Amino acid sequence: MILPVVKLGSLALKTFCKPIASKLKKEAGIHPKFRQFIVNIAQANHRISTTIQRRLYGHATNVEIRPLNEEKAVQAAADLLGELFVFSVAGAAVIFEVQRSARSEAKKEEMRRQEIEALKQKEDDLAREVELLKQKLNEIEQLARGRGLSGVLGFRSSHAPEGSRSATPA
DSSP states (O other), X not given: OHHHHHHHHHHHHHHHHHHHHHHHHHHHTTSHHHHHHHHXXXXXXXXXXXXXXXXXXXXXXXXXXXXXXXXXXXXXXXXXXXXXXXXXXXXXXXXXXXXXXXXXXXXXXHHHHHHHHXXXXXXXXXXXXXXXXXXXXHHHHHHHHHHOHHHHHTOXXXXXXXXXXXXXXX
């Protein structure tokens, strides 16, 4: 049940982010200061990725890497910004979900702790009650030894004269 809802939510989040990302990409190429900033980012990204590729393929890395032309750099940086935006929104959603799950788990743990505490309290109460019953049983046993079984149970003694019979103790 939860997995389809999560998948649907992430799909809806991506769907909402894509128009914003495309608007961001479009606006990135228009503003001159921002355009120069993203061109510099794109050129740095191009140099780093080309150097990494050359090292992976075993080619020489001390050669000069030709910069991208301005339009390709703007397009690459705009794509990078759009993807970073979508990725950051998805990452924020994941972080939010993890925190929500952690809070939910903490609440469940607190409830379990309270249940355990209640069970311990109930166990302690039952132990006290058992101890009290043992004391009462010991008292009854002491009385039974002192009076005999017939005195505790309230039986009349058949050996006593009729005039001297007393009321049975409670």
